[in-house]
Amino acid sequence: GEDNNTGNEEIVNDGKYTIENDALHINKDEESLARKYLESISDVEYKDEKIYLTLKFTGKSMMANHIIEVNGTATNFDVVDESGENFYIRFEIGSLSDNTIVNTKVLGTMDVEFRVKLKADTLKLYTEGENVQKPNNNNGGNGGQQGPTESTDKEETQTPSVSENENSTV
DSSP states (O other): OTTOOOTTGGGOOSEEEEEEEEEEESSSSSBOGGGGGBOSEEEEEEETTEEEEEEEEOOGGGEEEEEEEETTEEEOOEEEEEETTEEEEEEEESOTTOOEEEEEEETTTEEEEEEEEEOGGGOEEOOTTOOTTSOOTTSOTTTTOOSOOHHHHHHHHHSOOOOGGGOOOO
């Protein structure tokens, strides 16, 4: 129904977003030890009235047997990216305020369960090339000449660098 006003979550356009998260202890509002394995920025994708959340974990070799619960129900997830110690898992959520719990085995012995709480007010449109978390400068093979040089030109126009024979009286 139209009257069902649950904030402005319904009017988010399809597309990719980023959101900050908290990794919290399972039954108290303290940061979980798992915080160091979960990147603080997650990806959110709105698509066909569904919401997909991508959690980015590091420390892949430390963790195994992931179980993701959304609002108390184990949910299927896809591993969307796996490289080195990174692995990203993507699954559907009903809303940004869903109660998402990650259950994992750390070091093969320790069962770790923690809550992932999305900070709904940090949702922002994903813009390409905003991966600030890994500065990887090997891709710009142009000898670093890609930056905008306009900013320095202002000062230079004040100093006349005209050769003598071009003296035009204005």
